[in-house]
Amino acid sequence: MANTKSIHGEWSSRFAYILAATGSAVGLGNIWKFPYITGENGGGAFVLVYLACVIAIGIPIMIAETLMGRRGRQSPINTLTTLSTEANANKKWHYLGWLGVLAGVLILAYYSVIAGWACAYVLKAFWGGFSSDAIVVKESFDSLMASPGQLVFWHSVFMVATMSIVMRGVKGGLEKAVQVLMPALLALLIVLVGYAMSTGEAYFKGLSFLFDPDFSEIDADAILTAMGHAFFTLGLGMGAIMVYGSYLPSGISITKTSLYIAGADTIVALLAGIAIFPLVFANGLEPGAGPGLIFQTLPIAFGNMTGGWLFGILFFVLLVFAALTSAISLVEPIVAWLVENRGFTRAKASVLSGVAIWALGVSVAFSFNIWSGFKVFDKNIFDLLDYLTANLMLPIGGFCIAVFTGWVMQTEHVKEELDLPEFIFNAWTIFVKYVAPASVLLVLLHVLGVF
Numbered sequence: 001m002a003n004t005k006s007i008h009g010e011w012s013s014r015f016a017y018i019l020a021a022t023g024s025a026v027g028l029g030n031i032w033k034f035p036y037i038t039g040e041n042g043g044g045a046f047v048l049v050y051l052a053c054v055i056a057i058g059i060p061i062m063i064a065e066t067l068m069g070r071r072g073r074q075s076p077i078n079t080l081t082t083l084s085t086e087a088n089a090n091k092k093w094h095y096l097g098w099l100g101v102l103a104g105v106l107i108l109a110y111y112s113v114i115a116g117w118a119c120a121y122v123l124k125a126f127w128g129g130f131s132s133d134a135i136v137v138k139e140s141f142d143s144l145m146a147s148p149g150q151l152v153f154w155h156s157v158f159m160v161a162t163m164s165i166v167m168r169g170v171k172g173g174l175e176k177a178v179q180v181l182m183p184a185l186l187a188l189l190i191v192l193v194g195y196a197m198s199t200g201e202a203y204f205k206g207l208s209f210l211f212d213p214d215f216s217e218i219d220a221d222a223i224l225t226a227m228g229h230a231f232f233t234l235g236l237g238m239g240a241i242m243v244y245g246s247y248l249p250s251g252i253s254i255t256k257t258s259l260y261i262a263g264a265d266t267i268v269a270l271l272a273g274i275a276i277f278p279l280v281f282a283n284g285l286e287p288g289a290g291p292g293l294i295f296q297t298l299p300i301a302f303g304n305m306t307g308g309w310l311f312g313i314l315f316f317v318l319l320v321f322a323a324l325t326s327a328i329s330l331v332e333p334i335v336a337w338l339v340e341n342r343g344f345t346r347a348k349a350s351v352l353s354g355v356a357i358w359a360l361g362v363s364v365a366f367s368f369n370i371w372s373g374f375k376v377f378d379k380n381i382f383d384l385l386d387y388l389t390a391n392l393m394l395p396i397g398g399f400c401i402a403v404f405t406g407w408v409m410q411t412e413h414v415k416e417e418l419d420l421p422e423f424i425f426n427a428w429t430i431f432v433k434y435v436a437p438a439s440v441l442l443v444l445l446h447v448l449g450v451f
Protein backbone atom coordinates (compact mmCIF):
# COMPACT_ATOMS: atom_id res chain seq x y z
CA MET A 1 0.00 0.00 0.00
CA ALA A 2 1.13 3.53 -0.61
CA ASN A 3 3.02 5.27 2.18
CA THR A 4 1.37 8.26 3.72
CA LYS A 5 4.40 10.50 3.91
CA SER A 6 7.79 10.79 2.25
CA ILE A 7 10.93 10.32 4.36
CA HIS A 8 12.27 13.51 2.78
CA GLY A 9 9.52 15.70 4.24
CA GLU A 10 6.45 17.44 2.83
CA TRP A 11 5.49 20.84 1.41
CA SER A 12 4.14 23.05 4.15
CA SER A 13 1.01 23.99 2.18
CA ARG A 14 -0.72 23.82 -1.17
CA PHE A 15 0.68 27.23 -1.99
CA ALA A 16 4.22 26.10 -1.18
CA TYR A 17 3.82 23.22 -3.60
CA ILE A 18 2.43 25.45 -6.35
CA LEU A 19 5.37 27.81 -5.92
CA ALA A 20 7.94 25.05 -6.03
CA ALA A 21 6.37 23.32 -9.01
CA THR A 22 5.91 26.60 -10.86
CA GLY A 23 9.53 27.35 -9.99
CA SER A 24 10.48 24.09 -11.63
CA ALA A 25 8.37 24.81 -14.71
CA VAL A 26 9.28 28.47 -15.24
CA GLY A 27 12.90 28.83 -16.18
CA LEU A 28 15.26 29.17 -19.09
CA GLY A 29 12.81 27.10 -21.10
CA ASN A 30 10.31 29.94 -21.09
CA ILE A 31 12.57 32.93 -21.48
CA TRP A 32 15.57 31.62 -23.36
CA LYS A 33 14.45 28.52 -25.22
CA PHE A 34 10.87 29.26 -26.22
CA PRO A 35 11.72 32.48 -28.12
CA TYR A 36 14.73 31.03 -29.91
CA ILE A 37 13.06 27.82 -31.07
CA THR A 38 9.99 29.80 -32.09
CA GLY A 39 12.30 32.04 -34.11
CA GLU A 40 14.01 29.07 -35.73
CA ASN A 41 10.73 27.40 -36.60
CA GLY A 42 8.95 30.26 -38.27
CA GLY A 43 6.73 31.69 -35.50
CA GLY A 44 2.94 31.49 -35.23
CA ALA A 45 2.25 27.99 -36.49
CA PHE A 46 4.96 26.61 -34.21
CA VAL A 47 3.44 28.47 -31.25
CA LEU A 48 0.05 26.93 -32.00
CA VAL A 49 1.47 23.41 -32.18
CA TYR A 50 3.29 24.03 -28.91
CA LEU A 51 0.10 25.26 -27.22
CA ALA A 52 -1.83 22.27 -28.52
CA CYS A 53 0.86 19.96 -27.10
CA VAL A 54 0.70 21.67 -23.71
CA ILE A 55 -3.05 21.18 -23.56
CA ALA A 56 -3.50 17.73 -25.08
CA ILE A 57 -0.28 16.06 -23.89
CA GLY A 58 1.40 18.22 -21.24
CA ILE A 59 -1.40 18.87 -18.78
CA PRO A 60 -2.79 15.31 -18.73
CA ILE A 61 0.72 13.90 -18.27
CA MET A 62 1.53 16.44 -15.58
CA ILE A 63 -1.49 15.20 -13.63
CA ALA A 64 -0.42 11.60 -14.23
CA GLU A 65 3.19 12.14 -13.17
CA THR A 66 2.24 14.04 -10.03
CA LEU A 67 -0.26 11.44 -8.90
CA MET A 68 2.30 8.66 -9.34
CA GLY A 69 4.67 10.59 -7.12
CA ARG A 70 2.13 11.22 -4.43
CA ARG A 71 1.06 7.60 -4.35
CA GLY A 72 4.60 6.21 -4.39
CA ARG A 73 6.04 8.76 -1.94
CA GLN A 74 9.70 8.10 -2.90
CA SER A 75 12.28 8.90 -5.56
CA PRO A 76 10.90 8.08 -9.04
CA ILE A 77 12.88 4.84 -9.23
CA ASN A 78 11.49 3.47 -5.97
CA THR A 79 8.07 4.96 -6.61
CA LEU A 80 7.87 2.92 -9.81
CA THR A 81 8.89 -0.22 -7.96
CA THR A 82 6.22 0.39 -5.31
CA LEU A 83 3.50 1.25 -7.81
CA SER A 84 4.20 -1.65 -10.13
CA THR A 85 4.11 -4.00 -7.15
CA GLU A 86 0.80 -2.49 -6.09
CA ALA A 87 -0.56 -3.00 -9.61
CA ASN A 88 0.88 -6.54 -9.90
CA ALA A 89 2.80 -5.35 -12.92
CA ASN A 90 6.31 -6.06 -14.20
CA LYS A 91 9.01 -4.63 -11.91
CA LYS A 92 10.98 -3.57 -14.97
CA TRP A 93 8.92 -0.39 -14.87
CA HIS A 94 11.48 0.98 -12.45
CA TYR A 95 13.86 1.46 -15.40
CA LEU A 96 11.60 4.34 -16.35
CA GLY A 97 12.88 5.99 -13.16
CA TRP A 98 16.44 5.47 -14.35
CA LEU A 99 15.67 6.95 -17.76
CA GLY A 100 14.42 10.01 -15.91
CA VAL A 101 17.45 10.26 -13.67
CA LEU A 102 19.70 10.12 -16.72
CA ALA A 103 17.63 12.74 -18.55
CA GLY A 104 17.83 15.05 -15.52
CA VAL A 105 21.61 14.72 -15.37
CA LEU A 106 22.04 15.37 -19.10
CA ILE A 107 19.67 18.35 -19.09
CA LEU A 108 21.24 19.99 -16.07
CA ALA A 109 24.70 19.67 -17.64
CA TYR A 110 23.76 22.08 -20.43
CA TYR A 111 21.12 24.00 -18.49
CA SER A 112 23.79 25.10 -16.07
CA VAL A 113 26.02 26.38 -18.87
CA ILE A 114 23.21 28.54 -20.26
CA ALA A 115 22.28 29.74 -16.78
CA GLY A 116 25.97 30.67 -16.55
CA TRP A 117 25.47 33.02 -19.54
CA ALA A 118 22.73 34.73 -17.55
CA CYS A 119 25.09 35.06 -14.56
CA ALA A 120 27.72 36.63 -16.82
CA TYR A 121 25.09 39.08 -18.07
CA VAL A 122 24.34 40.29 -14.55
CA LEU A 123 27.92 41.47 -14.38
CA LYS A 124 27.84 42.88 -17.91
CA ALA A 125 24.79 44.94 -16.98
CA PHE A 126 26.52 46.11 -13.83
CA TRP A 127 29.60 47.34 -15.70
CA GLY A 128 27.42 49.21 -18.17
CA GLY A 129 28.13 46.68 -20.89
CA PHE A 130 24.74 46.99 -22.61
CA SER A 131 24.49 49.13 -25.70
CA SER A 132 21.72 50.39 -27.94
CA ASP A 133 23.78 49.21 -30.90
CA ALA A 134 22.80 45.72 -32.05
CA ILE A 135 26.27 45.06 -33.48
CA VAL A 136 28.07 45.89 -30.24
CA VAL A 137 25.64 43.68 -28.33
CA LYS A 138 26.22 40.75 -30.68
CA GLU A 139 30.00 41.14 -30.49
CA SER A 140 29.83 41.09 -26.74
CA PHE A 141 27.82 37.84 -26.81
CA ASP A 142 30.20 36.28 -29.33
CA SER A 143 33.19 37.12 -27.18
CA LEU A 144 31.60 35.38 -24.19
CA MET A 145 30.95 32.30 -26.35
CA ALA A 146 34.56 32.31 -27.54
CA SER A 147 35.93 32.15 -24.01
CA PRO A 148 36.03 28.62 -22.54
CA GLY A 149 37.41 30.03 -19.29
CA GLN A 150 34.51 32.41 -18.71
CA LEU A 151 31.87 29.85 -19.69
CA VAL A 152 33.32 27.23 -17.34
CA PHE A 153 33.66 29.79 -14.55
CA TRP A 154 30.00 30.86 -14.71
CA HIS A 155 28.81 27.29 -15.19
CA SER A 156 30.71 26.41 -12.01
CA VAL A 157 29.16 29.31 -10.11
CA PHE A 158 25.69 28.16 -11.11
CA MET A 159 26.35 24.50 -10.25
CA VAL A 160 27.68 25.40 -6.80
CA ALA A 161 24.61 27.56 -6.15
CA THR A 162 22.26 24.79 -7.29
CA MET A 163 23.86 22.07 -5.23
CA SER A 164 24.06 24.18 -2.11
CA ILE A 165 20.30 24.70 -2.27
CA VAL A 166 19.65 21.02 -2.96
CA MET A 167 21.81 20.10 0.02
CA ARG A 168 19.50 21.97 2.37
CA GLY A 169 16.49 20.02 1.17
CA VAL A 170 13.61 21.00 -1.04
CA LYS A 171 11.85 23.14 1.50
CA GLY A 172 14.50 25.12 3.39
CA GLY A 173 14.61 28.82 2.23
CA LEU A 174 13.37 27.88 -1.19
CA GLU A 175 9.67 28.32 -0.58
CA LYS A 176 10.17 31.88 0.59
CA ALA A 177 12.57 32.89 -2.14
CA VAL A 178 10.25 31.74 -4.91
CA GLN A 179 7.35 33.62 -3.38
CA VAL A 180 9.08 36.97 -4.00
CA LEU A 181 11.13 36.21 -7.07
CA MET A 182 8.45 34.86 -9.36
CA PRO A 183 6.15 37.89 -9.13
CA ALA A 184 9.21 40.13 -9.58
CA LEU A 185 10.20 38.29 -12.74
CA LEU A 186 6.69 38.65 -14.07
CA ALA A 187 6.72 42.39 -13.34
CA LEU A 188 10.00 42.88 -15.19
CA LEU A 189 8.74 40.93 -18.17
CA ILE A 190 5.80 43.31 -18.29
CA VAL A 191 8.24 46.26 -18.25
CA LEU A 192 10.01 44.67 -21.21
CA VAL A 193 6.74 44.15 -23.05
CA GLY A 194 6.02 47.84 -22.40
CA TYR A 195 9.34 48.71 -23.94
CA ALA A 196 8.61 46.45 -26.92
CA MET A 197 5.39 48.40 -27.50
CA SER A 198 7.45 51.55 -27.94
CA THR A 199 9.09 50.10 -31.05
CA GLY A 200 5.97 51.02 -33.05
CA GLU A 201 5.70 49.12 -36.28
CA ALA A 202 8.18 46.47 -35.14
CA TYR A 203 5.90 45.66 -32.23
CA PHE A 204 3.13 44.64 -34.60
CA LYS A 205 5.57 42.73 -36.74
CA GLY A 206 6.65 40.87 -33.63
CA LEU A 207 3.09 40.08 -32.66
CA SER A 208 2.18 38.85 -36.09
CA PHE A 209 5.32 36.72 -36.21
CA LEU A 210 4.22 35.09 -32.94
CA PHE A 211 0.51 34.79 -33.53
CA ASP A 212 -0.11 34.69 -37.30
CA PRO A 213 0.26 31.04 -38.16
CA ASP A 214 1.87 30.11 -41.44
CA PHE A 215 1.68 26.35 -41.61
CA SER A 216 4.04 26.10 -44.54
CA GLU A 217 6.79 26.73 -41.96
CA ILE A 218 5.98 23.51 -40.11
CA ASP A 219 7.53 20.13 -40.81
CA ALA A 220 7.87 16.93 -38.77
CA ASP A 221 10.98 18.22 -37.02
CA ALA A 222 9.23 21.41 -35.99
CA ILE A 223 6.36 19.39 -34.55
CA LEU A 224 8.81 17.21 -32.62
CA THR A 225 10.55 20.32 -31.28
CA ALA A 226 7.23 21.85 -30.21
CA MET A 227 6.16 18.65 -28.50
CA GLY A 228 9.53 18.16 -26.84
CA HIS A 229 9.40 21.72 -25.63
CA ALA A 230 5.98 21.19 -24.06
CA PHE A 231 7.60 18.50 -21.89
CA PHE A 232 10.69 20.58 -21.24
CA THR A 233 8.95 23.77 -20.26
CA LEU A 234 6.50 22.03 -17.92
CA GLY A 235 9.32 19.96 -16.46
CA LEU A 236 7.71 16.64 -17.39
CA GLY A 237 8.81 13.19 -18.38
CA MET A 238 11.82 12.63 -16.14
CA GLY A 239 10.48 12.42 -12.61
CA ALA A 240 10.99 16.01 -11.45
CA ILE A 241 7.31 16.68 -10.92
CA MET A 242 6.94 13.09 -9.71
CA VAL A 243 9.40 13.70 -6.91
CA TYR A 244 7.74 17.04 -6.11
CA GLY A 245 4.42 15.20 -6.08
CA SER A 246 5.87 12.76 -3.56
CA TYR A 247 6.19 15.63 -1.09
CA LEU A 248 2.61 16.74 -1.71
CA PRO A 249 0.27 16.29 1.28
CA SER A 250 -2.79 14.20 0.46
CA GLY A 251 -6.05 16.06 0.05
CA ILE A 252 -4.62 18.72 -2.25
CA SER A 253 -6.11 18.70 -5.76
CA ILE A 254 -3.51 17.58 -8.29
CA THR A 255 -5.71 18.62 -11.21
CA LYS A 256 -6.20 22.20 -10.08
CA THR A 257 -2.59 22.74 -9.13
CA SER A 258 -1.47 21.31 -12.49
CA LEU A 259 -3.73 23.74 -14.32
CA TYR A 260 -2.31 26.70 -12.39
CA ILE A 261 1.25 25.63 -13.04
CA ALA A 262 0.75 25.05 -16.76
CA GLY A 263 -1.15 28.34 -17.06
CA ALA A 264 1.54 30.37 -15.33
CA ASP A 265 4.24 28.68 -17.37
CA THR A 266 2.51 29.44 -20.66
CA ILE A 267 1.90 33.08 -19.76
CA VAL A 268 5.56 33.65 -18.95
CA ALA A 269 6.67 32.07 -22.24
CA LEU A 270 4.25 34.14 -24.31
CA LEU A 271 5.26 37.35 -22.53
CA ALA A 272 8.91 36.59 -23.21
CA GLY A 273 8.08 36.13 -26.88
CA ILE A 274 6.11 39.38 -26.99
CA ALA A 275 9.03 41.21 -25.37
CA ILE A 276 11.68 39.80 -27.67
CA PHE A 277 10.38 39.61 -31.25
CA PRO A 278 9.64 43.33 -31.64
CA LEU A 279 13.29 43.96 -30.71
CA VAL A 280 14.38 41.44 -33.31
CA PHE A 281 12.48 43.30 -36.04
CA ALA A 282 13.25 46.80 -34.80
CA ASN A 283 16.97 46.08 -35.01
CA GLY A 284 17.08 44.14 -38.26
CA LEU A 285 18.06 40.93 -36.47
CA GLU A 286 17.30 37.35 -37.49
CA PRO A 287 14.47 35.56 -35.62
CA GLY A 288 16.39 32.35 -36.26
CA ALA A 289 19.58 33.55 -34.57
CA GLY A 290 19.58 30.47 -32.31
CA PRO A 291 20.45 30.00 -28.64
CA GLY A 292 21.94 33.49 -28.37
CA LEU A 293 18.66 35.21 -29.30
CA ILE A 294 17.69 36.74 -25.95
CA PHE A 295 21.30 37.68 -25.18
CA GLN A 296 21.51 39.55 -28.47
CA THR A 297 18.17 41.35 -28.18
CA LEU A 298 17.29 42.20 -24.58
CA PRO A 299 20.54 44.08 -23.88
CA ILE A 300 19.56 46.47 -26.70
CA ALA A 301 16.34 47.27 -24.87
CA PHE A 302 18.22 47.81 -21.62
CA GLY A 303 20.83 49.87 -23.47
CA ASN A 304 18.08 52.17 -24.75
CA MET A 305 15.95 52.55 -21.60
CA THR A 306 16.53 55.15 -18.95
CA GLY A 307 17.84 53.28 -15.95
CA GLY A 308 18.25 50.30 -18.25
CA TRP A 309 21.38 49.12 -16.44
CA LEU A 310 19.34 48.63 -13.27
CA PHE A 311 16.52 46.84 -15.08
CA GLY A 312 19.18 44.80 -16.83
CA ILE A 313 20.79 43.69 -13.58
CA LEU A 314 17.40 42.88 -12.07
CA PHE A 315 16.24 40.97 -15.11
CA PHE A 316 19.28 38.72 -15.35
CA VAL A 317 19.36 38.17 -11.58
CA LEU A 318 15.75 37.03 -11.74
CA LEU A 319 16.49 34.86 -14.75
CA VAL A 320 19.28 33.17 -12.78
CA PHE A 321 16.86 32.55 -9.91
CA ALA A 322 14.22 31.18 -12.25
CA ALA A 323 16.90 28.85 -13.61
CA LEU A 324 17.94 27.83 -10.08
CA THR A 325 14.43 26.84 -9.05
CA SER A 326 14.26 24.69 -12.20
CA ALA A 327 17.71 23.20 -11.82
CA ILE A 328 17.04 21.87 -8.33
CA SER A 329 14.12 19.84 -9.64
CA LEU A 330 16.38 18.27 -12.24
CA VAL A 331 18.73 16.77 -9.62
CA GLU A 332 16.18 16.03 -6.92
CA PRO A 333 15.30 12.56 -8.35
CA ILE A 334 18.90 11.32 -8.27
CA VAL A 335 19.65 12.91 -4.90
CA ALA A 336 16.50 11.40 -3.36
CA TRP A 337 17.48 8.00 -4.75
CA LEU A 338 21.05 8.20 -3.39
CA VAL A 339 19.63 9.03 0.03
CA GLU A 340 17.04 6.23 -0.07
CA ASN A 341 19.09 3.42 -1.55
CA ARG A 342 22.69 4.21 -0.76
CA GLY A 343 22.10 5.71 2.66
CA PHE A 344 24.01 8.88 1.72
CA THR A 345 23.41 12.11 3.58
CA ARG A 346 21.78 14.79 1.43
CA ALA A 347 25.08 16.66 1.47
CA LYS A 348 27.11 13.74 0.16
CA ALA A 349 24.48 12.88 -2.45
CA SER A 350 24.41 16.49 -3.65
CA VAL A 351 28.18 16.85 -3.92
CA LEU A 352 28.53 13.58 -5.77
CA SER A 353 25.85 14.25 -8.36
CA GLY A 354 26.93 17.89 -8.63
CA VAL A 355 30.49 17.00 -9.52
CA ALA A 356 29.43 14.51 -12.19
CA ILE A 357 27.01 16.95 -13.79
CA TRP A 358 29.54 19.77 -13.60
CA ALA A 359 32.13 17.69 -15.46
CA LEU A 360 29.69 16.91 -18.24
CA GLY A 361 28.76 20.60 -18.37
CA VAL A 362 32.38 21.56 -19.01
CA SER A 363 32.23 19.64 -22.28
CA VAL A 364 29.08 21.59 -23.16
CA ALA A 365 30.88 24.88 -22.45
CA PHE A 366 33.69 23.76 -24.78
CA SER A 367 31.21 22.89 -27.52
CA PHE A 368 30.69 26.62 -28.10
CA ASN A 369 34.38 27.23 -28.77
CA ILE A 370 37.35 24.85 -28.68
CA TRP A 371 35.25 21.74 -29.34
CA SER A 372 32.79 23.32 -31.75
CA GLY A 373 34.15 21.14 -34.54
CA PHE A 374 33.37 17.94 -32.64
CA LYS A 375 30.07 16.71 -34.03
CA VAL A 376 27.95 13.60 -33.75
CA PHE A 377 25.06 13.32 -36.24
CA ASP A 378 26.04 16.81 -37.35
CA LYS A 379 25.35 18.22 -33.87
CA ASN A 380 27.81 19.64 -31.37
CA ILE A 381 27.67 18.46 -27.75
CA PHE A 382 25.19 21.14 -26.70
CA ASP A 383 22.80 20.46 -29.60
CA LEU A 384 23.16 16.73 -29.13
CA LEU A 385 22.26 16.80 -25.42
CA ASP A 386 19.38 19.14 -26.07
CA TYR A 387 17.97 17.00 -28.88
CA LEU A 388 18.48 13.73 -27.05
CA THR A 389 16.75 14.91 -23.88
CA ALA A 390 14.03 17.35 -24.93
CA ASN A 391 13.06 15.68 -28.19
CA LEU A 392 13.53 12.01 -27.32
CA MET A 393 13.99 11.12 -23.64
CA LEU A 394 11.28 13.40 -22.22
CA PRO A 395 8.60 12.40 -24.75
CA ILE A 396 9.49 8.71 -24.27
CA GLY A 397 9.37 9.17 -20.49
CA GLY A 398 6.05 11.00 -20.79
CA PHE A 399 4.66 8.28 -23.04
CA CYS A 400 5.53 5.63 -20.45
CA ILE A 401 4.03 7.71 -17.63
CA ALA A 402 0.78 8.06 -19.57
CA VAL A 403 0.69 4.33 -20.31
CA PHE A 404 1.48 3.48 -16.69
CA THR A 405 -1.30 5.56 -15.18
CA GLY A 406 -3.74 4.89 -18.02
CA TRP A 407 -3.24 1.16 -18.49
CA VAL A 408 -1.16 -0.34 -15.69
CA MET A 409 -2.34 1.26 -12.45
CA GLN A 410 -5.71 0.18 -11.11
CA THR A 411 -8.42 2.72 -11.83
CA GLU A 412 -9.46 2.66 -8.19
CA HIS A 413 -6.02 3.78 -7.07
CA VAL A 414 -5.83 6.52 -9.65
CA LYS A 415 -9.29 7.72 -8.62
CA GLU A 416 -8.22 7.82 -4.99
CA GLU A 417 -5.41 10.24 -5.83
CA LEU A 418 -7.43 12.45 -8.16
CA ASP A 419 -10.80 12.59 -6.48
CA LEU A 420 -12.50 14.23 -9.46
CA PRO A 421 -16.10 14.49 -10.63
CA GLU A 422 -16.84 11.50 -12.86
CA PHE A 423 -16.96 13.30 -16.21
CA ILE A 424 -13.70 15.19 -15.65
CA PHE A 425 -12.04 11.97 -14.58
CA ASN A 426 -13.31 10.25 -17.70
CA ALA A 427 -12.09 13.05 -19.93
CA TRP A 428 -8.64 12.93 -18.34
CA THR A 429 -8.60 9.13 -18.75
CA ILE A 430 -9.21 9.46 -22.49
CA PHE A 431 -6.24 11.80 -22.72
CA VAL A 432 -3.76 9.63 -20.78
CA LYS A 433 -4.97 6.38 -22.30
CA TYR A 434 -5.27 7.41 -25.92
CA VAL A 435 -4.65 11.00 -26.97
CA ALA A 436 -1.32 11.68 -25.28
CA PRO A 437 0.43 8.34 -25.90
CA ALA A 438 -0.83 8.12 -29.49
CA SER A 439 0.28 11.65 -30.32
CA VAL A 440 3.74 11.13 -28.87
CA LEU A 441 4.12 7.82 -30.66
CA LEU A 442 2.98 9.21 -34.01
CA VAL A 443 5.38 12.14 -33.86
CA LEU A 444 8.34 9.99 -32.76
CA LEU A 445 7.71 7.28 -35.36
CA HIS A 446 7.28 9.86 -38.08
CA VAL A 447 10.52 11.61 -37.22
CA LEU A 448 12.36 8.30 -37.03
CA GLY A 449 11.12 7.71 -40.56
CA VAL A 450 8.93 4.71 -39.81
CA PHE A 451 6.16 6.17 -41.97
Ligand code: TRP
Pocket: 024, 025, 026, 027, 028, 029, 030, 107, 231, 232, 233, 234, 235, 236, 237, 238, 240, 326, 327, 329, 330, 394
Ligand atom coordinates in the same frame (compact mmCIF):
# COMPACT_ATOMS: atom_id res chain seq x y z
N1 TRP B 1 10.98 23.58 -16.99
C1 TRP B 1 12.27 24.18 -16.82
C2 TRP B 1 12.43 25.32 -17.80
O1 TRP B 1 11.57 25.56 -18.58
C3 TRP B 1 13.39 23.17 -16.96
C4 TRP B 1 13.12 21.96 -16.17
C5 TRP B 1 13.00 21.88 -14.82
C6 TRP B 1 12.87 20.68 -16.67
N2 TRP B 1 12.71 20.61 -14.45
C7 TRP B 1 12.62 19.85 -15.55
C8 TRP B 1 12.86 20.15 -17.94
C9 TRP B 1 12.33 18.50 -15.74
C10 TRP B 1 12.56 18.82 -18.11
C11 TRP B 1 12.29 18.00 -17.04
O2 TRP B 1 13.42 25.98 -17.81
